Amino acid sequence: MQIQRESKIKIAIDNIKFPLLAIVFSFIIGAFFIIWTGNNPGVAYVELFSGSLGTVSRFGETMLKTTPLIFTGLAVGFGYRCGLFNIGVEGQYILGTVFTISAGWIFRDLPGSILPVILLISGALGGAIWAFIPGILKAKRGVNEVIITIMLNYTALYIANYVVRAVLNPSILQGTEKKAYSVMIPEQGRLTMLTEIFPSFGYSSVNTGIFIAIAMAIITWFILFKTTLGYEVRSVGFNPYASEYGGISIAKNITLAMVISGALAGLAGAVMITGLTYKVDMASGMPGYGFDGIAVALVGKNHPIGILASAFLFGILKNGERKMQIAGIPKEVIGIIQSIIIIFIAAEAIGSYWPSIKRKLTGKKDEEVKA
Amino acid sequence: MVIFIALLASALRLATPLIFSALGGIFSERSGVVNIAIEGIMINGAFFAILVTKFTDSPWLGVLAAMVAGALTALLLAVLAIHLRGNQVVAGVAINLFATSITAFLLEMVWKRSGQTDAVAHALTGNPLTFLEKIPVLGELFAGLTPFVYLAFVAVAITYYVIYKTPFGLRIRAVGEHPRAADTVGINVYKIRYICVMISGVLAGISGASLSLGTVSLFREGMTSGKGFIAIAAMIFGKWHPIGAMLASLFFGFAEAVQIQASSLGINNIPSEFLQTLPYIATILVLSGFIGRAVAPKADGIPYEKGHR
Amino acid sequence: MTNVVEMKNITKVFPGVVANDSVNFELRQGEIHVLLGENGAGKTTLMNILYGLYEQTSGDIFINGKLQNIKDPSVAISLGIGMVHQHFMLVEPFTVTENIILGSETTSGFRNTKLDMETATKKVREISEQFGLAVDPNAKIHDISVGMQQRVEILKTLYRGAEILILDEPTAVLTPQEIIELGEILKKLVAQNKSIILITHKLKEVMAMSDRVTVVRRGKVIETLQKEDTNIDELAELMVGRKVNLKVEKDEHEAGEEVLKVHNLQAENNRGTQALKGVDFEVKAGEIFAIAGVDGNGQTELVEVLTGLRKSSGGSFTIKGDDLTKASSKQILKHGLAHIPEDRHKRGLVLEHSLAENGCLGSHLNEPFSKHGLMNDTYIHEYSQKLIEEYDVRTPSEWVPAKSLSGGNQQKFIVAREMNRNPELIIASQPTRGVDVGAIEFIHSKLVEQRDLGKAILLVSLELDEVMALADRIGVIYDGKIVGIINGEDANERELGIMMAGGKAKKA
Incomplete structure (x- = not known):
């Protein structure tokens, strides 16, 4: 039993070693940029963390920023577990918001006891439908999901703009003048602000969405590691040939993993609408949560618990950057740090190729012979 | 007729950055490296073009700076993708994010504000070949062009020549299809891929310059607004062929021009958003084989491992 | 010169x-x-x-x-x-x-x-x-x-x-x-x-x-x-060559009823050319039927078709009378197939999974491994501990990823998993490829043990001495066809070698 626990811990440490190093290095590189701006990196990083964690309401704002990142991180991570690179979380998120707002209008007369649930389910459905397209194309026609999902992101963006402008605009549904945003979801469909329960959250808009996000992380963990579905998804992700050998359908699991991934992305949109914005704005570009989700998932090693932690880190960065800005440090430093983290993660090969580099340096060759 | 000429000029201008970037994508992917970073390289190109123009007052030096910035950004992708055999898509995503942040950072450092730079005094927004404007009717068209538009077509011709008519091009295509075969006849796969990814960066850099120096004379955050991805779409729609990519870019540029000028053209019944989605939906259909069939180079996106097994 | x-x-x-x-x-x-x-x-x-x-x-x-x-x-x-x-x-x-x-x-x-x-x-x-x-x-x-x-x-x-x-x-x-x-x-x-x-x-x-x-x-x-x-x-x-004779303790054993019946089976290889050109044979309960042949004569395709991993282009096969020609690998597994694949890294193991997770591959949907879609971790771990113990797999624990084991131990683990499926039919494809002598002997003895328990065993091997040591009957495959079937005790290396090389067997 002792040995088992030790080997389990060792595996866990092996997994988080690299992301932690990546984070540390990125902060060090970020420090040089801060010095370039003529500021003290120590001061800047203190501002960053006190700005995001210093008071309860600041902490609340950090949790607010963390909420969508958990969802989109989980979405990317779940796909990755099945060997899928879902760059389309962005678009699935957008579709999630559109479905939520549509449901909000259609079911505007339902009571507060069921409306929020319906809205969340609608959002998840929107994302799932959008993800089904690349899923089925990959499963049945072998089309690479990366390009398809990128293309679907922009398609979703323009569809959303159209819907907001020409279908769900208050000017059409409520006869007001033309707005650059949609109708609002009804009061009883909205999530509760935590400050209503715990006044110490003060000005923070953090809402019960954060609990839904954490719950989804736990559920995702459960699905991945405790159910046959998760077992099959992970098997296909690691080795489709062995999975096929074990009687696991590759096509079914690819489609399913994509749909679940999309549902999580759609849920991100639904929680954003029901918890914070209550409407969808017309947009000229991507909201960015999907791309952030890629970073979150990579740093979190595609493990739901790791994703919780890394989403929190990115939440801190996102919330603290304003405080840094006020202290006179360009907030773009944070973006630079974020991107350098991902560059390091992309270069993780450095780590895994280290043995072969070492071998080259020592002049030994290691080739396995296939008899 | 005047409207139509204006529409055509607008389409050509809008197609120009797409053509450059799509050609860049072709170089990279033909050699076997997926380049999602085109968008980020364009951002860097657009920014450094303005930056250097501001300090030298020479827009052509600005273009040169864009090319260098593009090549260096692409070098980062090349190292990650080729030597470290990292995930090329992750690397691309990271570079896109990096370019967005670093340009915004430098913008703030140099211009002491965020959002957009000041306009540079001398840009490249006018037609360089003024004598063409004397041609009746078509003169109007040429008057609406920029040096970048002409350069784009020159770049198409050169790309076509390099890829299909030179030994280097033959080797690029071989490396992207069957790197091991190339290796066994003594071709250095890594070297070819490095060169191609960097050429890709140069072209995407010029593409960025054509956006900043060639249109509004300034750099604005988010000014690429996904054009890098439309260029990828054009590359796929054009089946990784320079002429095909050019035609696809022109088609997408034309669609955008129509969308922008919809009201003056009297088109009100087609929602503009539908025209905007056209490039993307077309690409999805081509990729999944519903219309035609676009097949990527066989080794596209697959890191090559030297060594002999 | x-x-x-x-x-x-x-x-x-x-x-x-x-x-x-x-x-x-x-x-x-x-x-x-x-x-x-x-x-x-x-x-x-x-x-x-x-x-x-x-x-x-x-x-x-x-x-x-x-x-x-x-x-x-x-x-x-x-x-x-x-x-x-x-x-x-x-x-x-x-x-x-x-x-x-x-x-x-x-x-x-x-x-x-x-x-x-x-x-x-x-x-x-x-x-x-x-x-x-x-x-x-x-x-x-x-x-x-x-x-x-x-x-x-x-x-x-x-x-x-x-x-x-x-x-x-x-x-x-x-x-x-x-x-x-x-x-x-x-x-x-x-x-x-x-x-x-x-x-x-x-x-x-x-x-x-x-x-x-x-x-x-x-x-x-x-x-x-x-x-x-x-x-x-x-x-x-x-x-x-005259190789070291592998000693396998093997008694006479009566073969029972027919378990696998292959009739005129045809299939294409990955290049799209005909790899199986009409194969016929049957394997009975309690016998080891070996397919001998030089690599690339259709063995891979044959095994893949029989295990549901490749579509056949003609002919049929049945297990215990049920036609499974068009069945998926999942359905064939349900009919009592155990399969030791020729490439353990590609097919046999999910290398990144722990041994415990590999131990239930293929039976993960069956009780008690899972119930109502929930994995039974306790049982899965106990089960893989049992496999490790019974088959003497050298590993620190069942928690480690499969890739951290040596080739021989990986193979023993696969054999353990497949034998414990309680199968009707065992298809063992090059079961001792690239493993050390100790593991070879162990795997051989396990195959014989299963035969004595009355299982039908189809052994595909490129090693002639392995075939000679284990088989009750030998079918020689050449160019996608079974060119001859001989009894194990009647076989001699030279004759088999000639048949494998496409020559005609001389009447002994």
Whole structure:
């Protein structure tokens, strides 16, 4: 039993070693940029963390920023577990918001006891439908999901703009003048602000969405590691040939993993609408949560618990950057740090190729012979 | 007729950055490296073009700076993708994010504000070949062009020549299809891929310059607004062929021009958003084989491992 | 006659394996010299050293009498050595000419930057006429036959001025007609003073094509013979050798009812050509039926079809009377199949999964491994502990990923998992490939144990001694067909070797 626990811990440490190093290095590189701006990196990083964690309401704002990142991180991570690179979380998120707002209008007369649930389910459905397209194309026609999902992101963006402008605009549904945003979801469909329960959250808009996000992380963990579905998804992700050998359908699991991934992305949109914005704005570009989700998932090693932690880190960065800005440090430093983290993660090969580099340096060759 | 000429000029201008970037994508992917970073390289190109123009007052030096910035950004992708055999898509995503942040950072450092730079005094927004404007009717068209538009077509011709008519091009295509075969006849796969990814960066850099120096004379955050991805779409729609990519870019540029000028053209019944989605939906259909069939180079996106097994 | 190639005392050591052990090899000018040996005997390794793909651990290579250091293929090419690899190195969408000139292009025009396809095509035509290798220089590779593709590969070496040609298993992919044509081409080449090394394990071809033969076995050169001085029987014996007899305790056992019945089964390989051309046999409960044969004669496809991993193109098979020809691997597993796959890394294990998770692969949907879609972790771990214990798998615990185990232990774990499925039919495909002697004996004894328990066992093996030691009945597969079925006790190596090589079995 002792040995088992030790080997389990060792595996866990092996997994988080690299992301932690990546984070540390990125902060060090970020420090040089801060010095370039003529500021003290120590001061800047203190501002960053006190700005995001210093008071309860600041902490609340950090949790607010963390909420969508958990969802989109989980979405990317779940796909990755099945060997899928879902760059389309962005678009699935957008579709999630559109479905939520549509449901909000259609079911505007339902009571507060069921409306929020319906809205969340609608959002998840929107994302799932959008993800089904690349899923089925990959499963049945072998089309690479990366390009398809990128293309679907922009398609979703323009569809959303159209819907907001020409279908769900208050000017059409409520006869007001033309707005650059949609109708609002009804009061009883909205999530509760935590400050209503715990006044110490003060000005923070953090809402019960954060609990839904954490719950989804736990559920995702459960699905991945405790159910046959998760077992099959992970098997296909690691080795489709062995999975096929074990009687696991590759096509079914690819489609399913994509749909679940999309549902999580759609849920991100639904929680954003029901918890914070209550409407969808017309947009000229991507909201960015999907791309952030890629970073979150990579740093979190595609493990739901790791994703919780890394989403929190990115939440801190996102919330603290304003405080840094006020202290006179360009907030773009944070973006630079974020991107350098991902560059390091992309270069993780450095780590895994280290043995072969070492071998080259020592002049030994290691080739396995296939008899 | 005047409207139509204006529409055509607008389409050509809008197609120009797409053509450059799509050609860049072709170089990279033909050699076997997926380049999602085109968008980020364009951002860097657009920014450094303005930056250097501001300090030298020479827009052509600005273009040169864009090319260098593009090549260096692409070098980062090349190292990650080729030597470290990292995930090329992750690397691309990271570079896109990096370019967005670093340009915004430098913008703030140099211009002491965020959002957009000041306009540079001398840009490249006018037609360089003024004598063409004397041609009746078509003169109007040429008057609406920029040096970048002409350069784009020159770049198409050169790309076509390099890829299909030179030994280097033959080797690029071989490396992207069957790197091991190339290796066994003594071709250095890594070297070819490095060169191609960097050429890709140069072209995407010029593409960025054509956006900043060639249109509004300034750099604005988010000014690429996904054009890098439309260029990828054009590359796929054009089946990784320079002429095909050019035609696809022109088609997408034309669609955008129509969308922008919809009201003056009297088109009100087609929602503009539908025209905007056209490039993307077309690409999805081509990729999944519903219309035609676009097949990527066989080794596209697959890191090559030297060594002999 | 002068020696164009002399390889002296070549030794190549891979970690844990000596692939070539002080090998001496000579090639005379203008001869066709066959390197004969079983799979894994070290023929290809030796030639990869000559072509600069590997570096020898020790030993010297002389080309035309001069000591050379061939550090990469470009050196080999410049020394006039050309190699036609077993898997062709051709760029499919390219034309024949483009493939031939790749890397050695002819140019013209502005600063010699332009590909000169006209001159190139002309030169290709000239060479192809000179050596009787008719090809269409402008055809695309994916439009021409495999035989044609091979000609292109040969032309590629000739275009680079090769005087010494190495052909690695050139007949493996060819039709009988194409093999005859290849023989004629090779004769034309030596008539023009080229020297040729032919790697093969097919005895018939040796007799048809060679001047001299060097037999390689387990990394060592056994003998070099003039073709005239030898015959198929002798070569078969030299090639297979008198190996250490594997001792397997095996009693007489009555075979029971028929479990697997294969009827006229046909299938295509990945290249889309017919790999199984109508296979018939049956396996009964309580017997080990072995498929013997040289690699690449349809074994892989046969096993894949029987396990639901490949679609058949004709014929049928049944397990205990149920037709499963169109069934998925999941359904076949349900009918009591256990499968020890030939490639444990590709099929047998999810290397990143823990041993516990690998232990339930294929039965993860059955109770008590899972219930209502929930995995029963406690049982899964207990179960894999049991597998590890019973089969003596050396591992710190069942938590470690499968990839951290040695090959032998991985294989033992797979065998453990499959035997514990309580199957009706066990398909064991090269179950001892690449594992150490201890593991081999263990796996063999387990297979016999299962036979004695009344299971039907289909053993597919490239190792003749394994087949001889285990099988109750042996079916020899050649070119996608079972060319003969003999009883285990009646079998002798020579006879089997000849049948495997496509020869006719003499009546004993």
